[in-house]
Amino acid sequence: MADLYEQLREAIRASGTEGITRYRIAKKTGVYESTLSHFMGGKRGLSIRSMELIAEYLGYEITLRWKE
Numbered sequence: 001m002a003d004l005y006e007q008l009r010e011a012i013r014a015s016g017t018e019g020i021t022r023y024r025i026a027k028k029t030g031v032y033e034s035t036l037s038h039f040m041g042g043k044r045g046l047s048i049r050s051m052e053l054i055a056e057y058l059g060y061e062i063t064l065r066w067k068e
Contacts, residue, residue: 004062008051009040011058020058029053 012025022040026033031050038044046054048062055062 004051005039005045008046008055011055011060012036012040015058025054025057029057 012022015025016022022036023033025031026036029050031046031053035044035046035050036054039046052062
């Protein structure tokens, strides 16, 4: 799960260079801005649903695959 969290954090950071703020992500996804800030600071995780909403908004998808 830690890898997924870091990948999502990186996607959020990268979106900032395209002008997408955390505030905008929060408004468009319904994930509280404070929750997003705590996640970005490594203070808490996110629910799978929240991760899915954020990833979808940023143009990504989360997939599950068999471990090799």
